[in-house]
Amino acid sequence: LHMVLKFDRDAHLQGTIGPGEGMKNPTFMAVDQARDRLYVVDSHLHQVLVYKLDTLQYSARFGKRGVGKGEFNYPVGIAVSRQGTIAVTDTGSCSVELFTPNYKFIRQFGQQGMRPGDFVRPKGVAFDSEGNIWVVDAAFNNVQIFDPKGVILMFVGTLGSAPGAFNLPLGIYIDAHDRVYISDQLNSRVQIFQFLGGQ
Secondary structure: OOOEEEEOOOOOEEEEEOHHHOOOOEEEEEEEHHHOEEEEEEOOOOEEEEEEOOOOOEEEEEOOEOOOOOOEOOEEEEEEOOOOOEEEEEOOOOEEEEEOOOOOEEEEEOOEOOOOOOEOOEEEEEEOOOOOEEEEEOOOOEEEEEOOOOOEEEEEOOEOOOOOOEOOEEEEEEOOOOEEEEEEHHHOEEEEEEOOOOO
């Protein structure tokens, strides 16, 4: 339907955002309650759309198609850190771009390749409580973990169906207790991990 639908806790429809508001192909979303924002990645617009969280009123947008700083080529995933930093996975450039809460470009990391820290199909992204950036790669069937500056720390997962293995992972979410939820599509499950923090 090319729409975002908002429901209350009892599954009653509260509002929608759709093509009438300029949306074309929404993919991932992120909620920033501290700033009353809903971020929606639109992969066909090559932009991030920003709405008021409560009213769904359009507020801003950032990005455009291109290969320069702050530009996208079919972006997919998005996450917001506790400090308000915004991370966006960009499939066309096989990278992650970071922005300030004011939508100013900070840095980009990653490239197409087969080494640790490279990407082939980056999808979901999330921040843990220490500001580390977790990026799902559907081609590698793993999650790569980077420090706040984009330096690779480690990866989790491989192809398979055993606990800790993945088959076409897609989304990721990290809650306030650093529990990590990863959707594992072809295994038809969500796997849950616990981030224990830096030692």
